Amino acid sequence: MYAYDQYDQAMVDARVAEFRDQAQRRLDGKLSEDQFKPLRLMNGLYLQLHAYMLRVAVPYGTLDSRQMHALAEIADKYDRGYGHFTTRQNIQYNWIRLEDAADILADLAKVEMHAIQTSGNCIRNISSDHFAGAAADELIDPRPYAELLRQWSSFHPEFSYLPRKFKIAVIASDTDRAAMKLHDIGIQIVRNDAGAIGAAFYVGGGMGRTPMIAPCIREFVALDQLVTYAEACLRVYNRHGRRDNKYKARIKILVHELGAQEYAAQVEAEFAHLLDQGVEPPLAELERIATFFADPPFEDDAATEIDRSDPDFALWVDRNTHPHKTPGYVSAVISLKPVGGIPGDASADQMHLMAELAKDYSFDECRVMHTQNIVLPHVKIADLHALWSKLDEAGLGSPNLDTVEDIIACPGLDYCSLANARSIPVAQKIQQRFADSGRTAELGELKLKISGCINACGHHHAGHIGILGVDRKGTENYQLLLGGSEAQDTSLAKITGPGFDEDGIVDAVEKATDVYLSNRADGERFLDTYRRIGMAPFKEALYD
Amino acid sequence: MTESPAPGTDTVAGVSPDDVQFRFREDEMADHAQVTVDAFLEQADAAAVRIEPGDDARALIPHLERLKLAEVNFPAFGDGRGYSSARILREAGYAGELRAVGDVLVDQLGYMRRCGFDSFAPDAPIAASDAEAALARWPHVYQNAADARRTIPEARHE
Numbered sequence: 012m013y014a015y016d017q018y019d020q021a022m023v024d025a026r027v028a029e030f031r032d033q034a035q036r037r038l039d040g041k042l043s044e045d046q047f048k049p050l051r052l053m054n055g056l057y058l059q060l061h062a063y064m065l066r067v068a069v070p071y072g073t074l075d076s077r078q079m080h081a082l083a084e085i086a087d088k089y090d091r092g093y094g095h096f097t098t099r100q101n102i103q104y105n106w107i108r109l110e111d112a113a114d115i116l117a118d119l120a121k122v123e124m125h126a127i128q129t130s131g132n133c134i135r136n137i138s139s140d141h142f143a144g145a146a147a148d149e150l151i152d153p154r155p156y157a158e159l160l161r162q163w164s165s166f167h168p169e170f171s172y173l174p175r176k177f178k179i180a181v182i183a184s185d186t187d188r189a190a191m192k193l194h195d196i197g198i199q200i201v202r203n204d205a206g207a208i209g210a211a212f213y214v215g216g217g218m219g220r221t222p223m224i225a226p227c228i229r230e231f232v233a234l235d236q237l238v239t240y241a242e243a244c245l246r247v248y249n250r251h252g253r254r255d256n257k258y259k260a261r262i263k264i265l266v267h268e269l270g271a272q273e274y275a276a277q278v279e280a281e282f283a284h285l286l287d288q289g290v291e292p293p294l295a296e297l298e299r300i301a302t303f304f305a306d307p308p309f310e311d312d313a314a315t316e317i318d319r320s321d322p323d324f325a326l327w328v329d330r331n332t333h334p335h336k337t338p339g340y341v342s343a344v345i346s347l348k349p350v351g352g353i354p355g356d357a358s359a360d361q362m363h364l365m366a367e368l369a370k371d372y373s374f375d376e377c378r379v380m381h382t383q384n385i386v387l388p389h390v391k392i393a394d395l396h397a398l399w400s401k402l403d404e405a406g407l408g409s410p411n412l413d414t415v416e417d418i419i420a421c422p423g424l425d426y427c428s429l430a431n432a433r434s435i436p437v438a439q440k441i442q443q444r445f446a447d448s449g450r451t452a453e454l455g456e457l458k459l460k461i462s463g464c465i466n467a468c469g470h471h472h473a474g475h476i477g478i479l480g481v482d483r484k485g486t487e488n489y490q491l492l493l494g495g496s497e498a499q500d501t502s503l504a505k506i507t508g509p510g511f512d513e514d515g516i517v518d519a520v521e522k523a524t525d526v527y528l529s530n531r532a533d534g535e536r537f538l539d540t541y542r543r544i545g546m547a548p549f550k551e552a553l554y555d
Numbered sequence: 556m557t558e559s560p561a562p563g564t565d566t567v568a569g570v571s572p573d574d575v576q577f578r579f580r581e582d583e584m585a586d587h588a589q590v591t592v593d594a595f596l597e598q599a600d601a602a603a604v605r606i607e608p609g610d611d612a613r614a615l616i617p618h619l620e621r622l623k624l625a626e627v628n629f630p631a632f633g634d635g636r637g638y639s640s641a642r643i644l645r646e647a648g649y650a651g652e653l654r655a656v657g658d659v660l661v662d663q664l665g666y667m668r669r670c671g672f673d674s675f676a677p678d679a680p681i682a683a684s685d686a687e688a689a690l691a692r693w694p695h696v697y698q699n700a701a702d703a704r705r706t707i708p709e710a711r712h713e
């Protein structure tokens with residue numbers, strides 16, 4: 012994986028020094044909260060309902076064991092012994108004291124990590140496919156391109172005060188595991204007819220209160236023009252994106268109002284101009300970065316057969332592993348969705364364990380998934396039983412990847428000051444309901460996503476089943492949505508009808524799954540059945 | 556020398572040279588009368604312009620010959636359109652004074668310098684020592700911009 016050189020380290024160290032100074036000025040009363048706010052936001056420090064929250068960037072979700080150990084130590088030393096992995100492949104700490112924030116950043120800098128641009132109206136952490144460099148179906152590892160863009164977007168002088176936050180995802184496989192088309196810019200690394208590798212740009216997707224699927228605005232950008240094209244996309248947005256209304260300020264609104272074709276034409280003109288300006292880093296830089304992502308020394312002829320006599324183990328293997336490009340290996344997912352837990356939370360002890368397992372079984376590497384789980388990308392099939400035994404013992408062996416128990420939930424009213432309703436208790440009740448009924452396995456792939464308000468941090472628009480917390484005359488109320496997807500068949504979920512109270516929404520989810528089970532054709536997932544039979548039968552079951 | 560605008564032209568409330576707190580140019584500061592972008596395009600003798608966030612800096616490109624002072628207004632620090640206006644002018648070859656005015660904060664000086672600004676007239680004065688520290692903060696830069704700084708990728712591959 013990528014390692015800092017003296018330059019990367021110097022930049023992060025400078026940021027720590029700058030923030031230490033800013034925080035001290037705030038603590039001394041030399042800066043008002045109003046003046047301090049934009050500064051702390053550039054460093055991922057939010058003020059929540061009860062305390063400060065610090066969001067740490069995990070570029071494209073990749074961590075080594077040293078970094079995961081450091082995250083655990085921060086949880087122990089400065090928080091309440093927990094961290095929360097997010098849908099942006101980052102980690103958040105919910106109980107931070109301002110006095111400690113600069114020390115935390117310094118601890119992070121020691122392991123080549125930071126909280127730069129994890130909030131604010133700037134280019135945020137670049138996300139990617141959590142199976143990058145491992146998946147059997149990928150064209151090439153997308154992370155070198157993500158790292159190139161990470162460097163380009165860090166402290167960007169022109170694009171640090173954009174109309175709104177800006178999120179970029181990079182993938183390199185036809186299977187989309189990063190919700191690429193629901194980003195401000197989604198990039199798919201592709202091979203063109205001439206056999207050259209380049210990038211397809213999708214611009215103007217997003218969730219929030221006006222969800223949109225990004226249109227493709229250019230099918231192929233040459234690799235030695237990648238940064239220049241991204242710069243052109245951003246400049247058109249920075250100049251013309253709306254600033255009069257925060258809710259219309261994302262690039263999706265600009266692309267929608269101009270039309271994808273007109274936006275693309277403006278980008279094209281800007282791109283042609285910028286090509287003469289020498290903004291592109293030398294191609295040798297991309298090649299340098301790529302060397303860090305070379306394959307680890309996989310064993311030839313690693314065994315592909317395992318003893319499946321233990322049914323619990325066999326179930327976990329079937330549910331939680333993903334095909335690897337190298338025979339004899341798989342990617343193994345550690346579920347952070349134990350029934351009744353908080354989706355995406357991990358204790359310091361669990362983080363330490365995951366770090367050790369990454370070191371012992373996965374070439375010292377793990378990944379944060381946008382579904383708030385952790386992947387060990389390169390596990391020998393022969394090691395799976397030993398790995399699973401250790402996970403199971405630590406309560407990390409839930410065999411529920413992509414099932415109804417693998418719920419994405421935002422922090423909601425338990426933490427977030429913008430929330431209308433709690434997300435976490437609803438997630439827990441739903442998990443419990445299906446764990447009790449034993450239906451989880453029978454339902455198969457079913458992606459359920461919960462947001463505590465219309466900002467959609469829990470991606471409810473993209474859930475096969477989505478739940479949106481709203482405020483109904485001062486009480487928490489939940490709307491049910493069906494039919495969303497964030498995969499390559501991206502679609503936006505539709506609201507079923509009037510909302511439900513907390514227990515009502517759990518019943519409603521169960522009723523929706525009943526409709527699926529009684530209507531499904533062979534091999535159909537919930538989403539497929541919904542797409543075939545439409546909303547009507549679900550409405551009937553829910554409201555009649 | 557003070558150029559007074561002809562009667563009836565729309566001079567705008569540009570800042571006066573006295574308001575300029577930091578300047579990174581060798582040439583002498585002249586007191587040009589800043590006019591709006593529209594007025595600048597109409598008045599063949601105008602030499603100074605004030606660019607508001609919604610203005611199109613590109614419209615000035617055919618007239619760079621007579622442009623001596625471009626003042627870019629930041630009514631609120633969070634409105635970053637002025638950064639693009641500045642780079643657009645520099646990329647087009649504008650070499651005259653490029654002044655950032657308005658809600659210009661110490662933490663933005665570094666980015667503004669990189670986008671080509673070479674004079675600053677902040678609404679709220681910035682302590683000289685704070686400005687100096689802020690401008691010296693970043694030992695390196697990742698991106699090519701309007702300044703001549705060698706970038707990290709360039710340093711890695713020379």
Ligand code: SF4
Nearest residue numbers: 421427430463464468
């Ligand atoms: S969706 Fe709303 S409630 Fe949930 S984290 Fe985002 S802003 Fe907060």
